[in-house]
Amino acid sequence: MHVCDWKAAALLVFAATMPCDFGAESASPPNPVRDAVADLRRDINLYNLVNGLQLSRQQTATILELARQADAARSEAEEKAQGALKSARQAFADLRTAVASNQGIPKDVEARANRFDQQLKDLRERAEEQTKALEEKLLATLSDGQKLVLANYKHCLIPTPDLKDPTRVGQASGTDRATAVLRMLRQIPKPVYDRDREQIFARHMELISKHLGKRTPEEEAAFKQKFLAVIDEARALSDVDFEVQKERLADALKPKDKIADAVKAMEAVGASLGKPGKAAQILLAPGAAGVLAERLALLSAPDGRAQTDLNKIQPADSCQDGKCALDGPGNLAPDRKPGKKEGR
Amino acid sequence: MERTRREFLYRCACGGAALAGGLALPCGRVVARGYDDKIEVKLYKKLADRKIQCFVCPLHCILKDGETCFCRTRTNHAGTLYNHAYNSPCVLNVDPIEKTPLLHFLPGTKTLALGLAGCNLRCLYCQNWQIAQDEPVNTKNMKLAADDAVAQLRAKDLPTIAFTYTEPTSYFEYALEVATAVRQAGRRAVMASAAYIETQPLQELCAQLHGMVLALKGFDQEFYLKVCGVRFDPILKAIETAKASGRWLELTTLVIPTYNDAPDQIRDMCKWIVKNLGPDVPLHFGRFVPEYQMRKLPQTPVQTLEECRNIALSEGVRFAYISNVAPHDGNHTYCPGCKSVLIRRIGLKVLENNLKGGRCPKCQREIPGVWA
Numbered sequence: 003m004h005v006c007d008w009k010a011a012a013l014l015v016f017a018a019t020m021p022c023d024f025g026a027e028s029a030s031p032p033n034p035v036r037d038a039v040a041d042l043r044r045d046i047n048l049y050n051l052v053n054g055l056q057l058s059r060q061q062t063a064t065i066l067e068l069a070r071q072a073d074a075a076r077s078e079a080e081e082k083a084q085g086a087l088k089s090a091r092q093a094f095a096d097l098r099t100a101v102a103s104n105q106g107i108p109k110d111v112e113a114r115a116n117r118f119d120q121q122l123k124d125l126r127e128r129a130e131e132q133t134k135a136l137e138e139k140l141l142a143t144l145s146d147g148q149k150l151v152l153a154n155y156k157h158c159l160i161p162t163p164d165l166k167d168p169t170r171v172g173q174a175s176g177t178d179r180a181t182a183v184l185r186m187l188r189q190i191p192k193p194v195y196d197r198d199r200e201q202i203f204a205r206h207m208e209l210i211s212k213h214l215g216k217r218t219p220e221e222e223a224a225f226k227q228k229f230l231a232v233i234d235e236a237r238a239l240s241d242v243d244f245e246v247q248k249e250r251l252a253d254a255l256k257p258k259d260k261i262a263d264a265v266k267a268m269e270a271v272g273a274s275l276g277k278p279g280k281a282a283q284i285l286l287a288p289g290a291a292g293v294l295a296e297r298l299a300l301l302s303a304p305d306g307r308a309q310t311d312l313n314k315i316q317p318a319d320s321c322q323d324g325k326c327a328l329d330g331p332g333n334l335a336p337d338r339k340p341g342k343k344e345g346r
Numbered sequence: 347m348e349r350t351r352r353e354f355l356y357r358c359a360c361g362g363a364a365l366a367g368g369l370a371l372p373c374g375r376v377v378a379r380g381y382d383d384k385i386e387v388k389l390y391k392k393l394a395d396r397k398i399q400c401f402v403c404p405l406h407c408i409l410k411d412g413e414t415c416f417c418r419t420r421t422n423h424a425g426t427l428y429n430h431a432y433n434s435p436c437v438l439n440v441d442p443i444e445k446t447p448l449l450h451f452l453p454g455t456k457t458l459a460l461g462l463a464g465c466n467l468r469c470l471y472c473q474n475w476q477i478a479q480d481e482p483v484n485t486k487n488m489k490l491a492a493d494d495a496v497a498q499l500r501a502k503d504l505p506t507i508a509f510t511y512t513e514p515t516s517y518f519e520y521a522l523e524v525a526t527a528v529r530q531a532g533r534r535a536v537m538a539s540a541a542y543i544e545t546q547p548l549q550e551l552c553a554q555l556h557g558m559v560l561a562l563k564g565f566d567q568e569f570y571l572k573v574c575g576v577r578f579d580p581i582l583k584a585i586e587t588a589k590a591s592g593r594w595l596e597l598t599t600l601v602i603p604t605y606n607d608a609p610d611q612i613r614d615m616c617k618w619i620v621k622n623l624g625p626d627v628p629l630h631f632g633r634f635v636p637e638y639q640m641r642k643l644p645q646t647p648v649q650t651l652e653e654c655r656n657i658a659l660s661e662g663v664r665f666a667y668i669s670n671v672a673p674h675d676g677n678h679t680y681c682p683g684c685k686s687v688l689i690r691r692i693g694l695k696v697l698e699n700n701l702k703g704g705r706c707p708k709c710q711r712e713i714p715g716v717w718a
Contacts, residue, residue, distance in 0.1 A: 056648060056674055147673025147692040168693060170670045171447035171598070171632060172538055174437045174461055174474040174511040241488040245438040246458070246498055301649070310604040312572045315470070 041289060047157050048293045051284050054155060054165040055148045059301040064143045065285055066294040068136045072286040075136070079129040086125060090118035130278060137282035144281075152281055156262065180252035184236045188244065195237065203229055215260025225257055381434045381489040382482070385519050387420050387427040389547055396425035402547050403466045403515050404580040417516035418481040419464035431462040431517035434487035436477050444694040446508050446538050447669055449679060450628055450715030451557045451594055453689055454696035457536070458495065458504050461511030462487075462520065467540050468575030469563070471602060471640040478512040479638075492520075492527035499533050506556070509537040518547050525554035538598075541584040542576050548584055552591035557716055559596040559630075560585050564606040565615040573605060582618070589623045594716050597623075598630040598669070601646045601654055612654050616661035625664045626714040631655055633670035652676065665714075681706040681713065688713060 057065065093114040100107045141149065156162065163177040187195070187202070195202075203226055210225075211217065217225060232254045236244060244251075273279055284290070389401040396411045400420055407415040409422040419431035441459040443452055463485040465478040472478050477485050490498075495507055507528050514521040514537045525535035534556035541560040543551075552558075562585065563574055570578040589595050597619065601607050619627060631654040634646045651668045655676050658666035668676025672693030679689040686708045690697040700707050704717040 056671055058652075059649070145673055145675060146690065146697065147677070150692060150697075151673055167635070168670075168672060169445070170473065170635060171445055171630070171694070172473065172510055173445075174439075174477060176439070242438060242490055242494065242498065245488065246440055246502060249440060309608050312568045312605075315572045 043159065044287065044289055045293050046159055048284055048287070048290055049297075050158055050161045050165060051152070051155050052293070052297055054151050054161065055144070057148075057297070059298065061143050062294055062298045062301055065140055066291060066298055068140050069286050069291040069294055072133055072136050072282070073288065073291055075129060075132040076288065079125060079132075083122065083125050086118060086121045090115075090122055093118045130276070133278040133282050133286060134276060136286055137278050140281050140285060155280070155284075157284075178249075178252055180255045181248050184233070184244075184248060184251055184255065187233050188237050199230065199233075202233075210257055213261075214257060215264070217257070217260075228254060381487045382430065383433040383489075384428040384430045385432040385523075387429050388519060389544070390420075390427040392425055396422070398422050398425060398427045400427060401544055402518050403543050404577065405466060405542075414481070415466075417464050417466035417513070418479075419462070419516045429517065429519050430482045431464050432520045433489060433491045434482055435460040435462050435490050436482070436485035436487045437461045437474075437511050438488060438490065440502065440504065441508070441510075442694045442696075443506060443508070443536075444691065444696070446510050446536060446559055447598060447630055447632075447694075448536060448557055448559050448594075448596055449630070449667060449689070449691075450596065450665070450713075450717075451536060452505055452534075452716060452718075453679075453699055455505055456502075457506040457508040458498055458502065459508040459510050460490065460495075461509070462517040463512065464516035465513040465540075466515050466542055466576070467513065469540075469638075470573050471600070471634060471637050473635070473637045474511050475638040492524045495524050496527050496531045496533070499528065499531070504533070506534045506536055509535070509539075511538075513542075514539050514551070515543040515547070518543070518551065522547075522551055522554060525551065529554050529556075536594075540574075541581050541588070543580075543584050545583065545587050548587050549591065552588060552593050555593055557594035557596075558588060559598055560588060562597050562599050562615065562619075564599075565611050565618070569606055573602075582622075586622060589627070595623070596628040596630065598632055599654075600632040600634050601651055602634045602640070603643055603646055603650065605643075607646070607650050607654070609653065609657060612657050613661060616658045616663050620662040625662045627663075628665035628667060629658050629663050630667045630669045631658070631676075633668070635670065648674070679713070681709060681711055683711040684709040 052062075093111070096111045097107065097115040100111050144152065160166070167177065169177060190198075206229065207217070207222060207226075232251050236248075236251050239247065269280060278286070285294075387400065387402065391399045391401065393399055393408065398409050400407045400409070400415050402420070403417065405416050407420075409415060409427070411422050411424055414421045420427055420429045438458070438460045440456050443455050443457045445459070446457065461474070461477060463477050463480050463482040465472070468479070498504075499507060507524065509517075509521045509524075521537065528535045535554060536557040536559075537551070537555060538559045539561070540563065562581065564570060564578075567578040570576055570581065585595075585597070599606070599615070616629070619629060631651050633648070633651060634643065636643055636645065648668075648671055651671060655666045655668055664682040665679065666676070668674050671677075677691040677693060678687050679691075680686065681688055684706060686700075686706065688701050688706060689699050701713060701717060704715065705712050
């Protein structure tokens with residue numbers, strides 16, 4: 003099962019557009035276990051992207067250097083912010099007292115709060131500019147194909163099939179879930195299908211709402227009509243026709259991914275405001291340098307390519323009983339049994 | 347345990363039906379799960395005592411009555427050899443032609459890709475073992491005669507049909523029939539094969555095909571015997587025969603960590619290719635993914651594939667690719683002259699095709715392949 007935590011992803015997009023959120027305080031008390039889990043989640047997410055990008059040794063080294071620079075910039079900005087934070091604390095405390103009394107805010111208190119708030123904002127924007135510059139350098143190291151993978155990447159714990167096990171050349175079976183669902187629905191006997199048709203749709207809708215966003219009643223009604231028509235068509239087709247048309251039918255079953263669209267829209271808003279994008283949020287995030295250093299060490303390790311001793315290989319069972327061609331046709335006994343007896 | 351009268355009668359009826367069915371069918375016969383058809387094999391010799399010898403592949407199986415060839419598709423029925431992998435594909439897809447994998451053949455187009463059960467190799471890493479290492483009677487088949495295949499090509503407006511996933515040698519008679527019909531209909535047929543086939547059937551097939559990708563799985567006898575279960579020499583002979591046919595040819599090698607990735611072996615292989623087939627035959631280095639009986643090995647490191655590709659390029663192979671790794675710069679087609687990217691791909695997907703009339707748009711160099 004693919005655990006794509008969309009809400010976390012959306013929050014991450016917002017959170018990460020503010021590399022140093024000076025002055026913001028955590029709402030919940032410190033919890034080392036929760037933090038450790040969050041760190042693991044972040045590392046896994048980063049590894050999933052790094053694996054999907056198929057970064058070369060050179061690219062990994064370059065991005066690692068950029069991630070270290072991002073860490074250094076963050077520390078420097080944090081240090082610079084300390085003085086401003088202390089001043090802001092006093093100014094905000096005075097403002098709090100004034101707001102709590104609900105008797106109007108004295109001009110000087112308002113001005114001081116505004117000034118220090120602006121100071122924190124400036125510091126944050128400067129840090130963002132630095133991150134943005136590093137991100138541009140990062141993107142310059144990626145190929146067009148890698149940029150495409152990055153654009154389509156969804157934050158996840160378990161990588162999606164296209165990252166985990168992409169379709170290989172000559173592979174007979176596909177990994178598309180919609181096709182698998184259609185194939186399964188074709189197997190259901192007619193009376194059962196007629197009886198459970200509505201239930202099948204309801205279940206499908208439940209999954210859609212959970213993973214792709216809730217639909218309005220109008221959208222749901224329109225999709226229901228389309229969904230049931232596609233399934234009816236898939237069931238009515240011959241085996242050959244279904245196999246040839248399954249891709250088109252499966253595409254028709256996939257509704258719009260509202261959550262992904264929302265995340266992309268937020269990314270676009272972030273980009274228009276000059277905020278760092280997805281590449282910086284993941285590959286230049288705090289902790290990324292550690293993961294990248296680990297990956298670089300792996301890529302730099304000798305792969306120990308000793309030749310396998312072929313004499314130690316156990317041939318396939320099916321090969322043993324048929325004796326394969328190990329003895330060659332020249333050595334074939336006249337009554338050799340190359341295959342098992344089928345008794346057709 | 348008590349049983350009701352109804353249960354007792356039901357069980358008696360089931361037992362009776364099973365017994366009757368068992369008597370009616372030949373002993374050991376498995377009923378096909380889908381469409382089952384057969385055709386008499388073209389290339390075999392009748393021997394004494396209703397034995398036969400098959401000459402489709404270099405195994406030259408000698409079969410007694412009732413026995414089945416090593417490929418699991420051809421059976422001796424009372425002295426006549428029939429192929430049961432006929433008109434009955436068990437897998438059918440509309441795939442990008444790049445999945446075949448042909449990269450210099452109508453890039454970016456779709457193909458009607460099919461496969462029938464059976465194979466005359468026993469590769470320990472077979473990625474389609476569920477169908478390739480089984481018999482046609484055990485797979486769920488569809489009925490697709492040559493005419494049906496042509497009709498599907500027309501209906502979907504597909505330029506090609508591809509015999510892939512399993513080994514076309516094991517269903518040579520069907521492949522030949524379909525390829526002939528497809529050619530007559532003005533469309534094209536291509537195949538992916540392990541090239542363990544005799545010269546005559548290969549020549550017959552090549553006459554009807556327009557292109558093929560052949561697997562050169564390793565470059566020594568021991569590897570082929572131990573890992574693929576067949577001899578090595580016939581493979582080279584078949585590849586040379588395919589090249590001599592004038593049909594478009596590409597080669598593919600799945601690089602298996604520690605088994606066939608020794609740089610010296612890769613170098614020898616590339617030297618042989620350049621010397622015997624020429625520098626223009628594209629060579630694909632595929633990433634191994636643990637499968638079937640080789641699940642304990644790791645995936646091929648990308649660096650190993652890069653090293654193989656570099657060796658190929660340094661030995662004079664003009665078009666060396668990396669497959670099963672995406673995105674990677676080894677997915678693209680480069681001009682051997684000016685090195686500009688001609689076809690940009692991400693895995694099996696063509697992102698851009700800059701070729702102009704089969705030539706590099708920059709230096710006008712002609713790029714070998716079937717482009718239209």
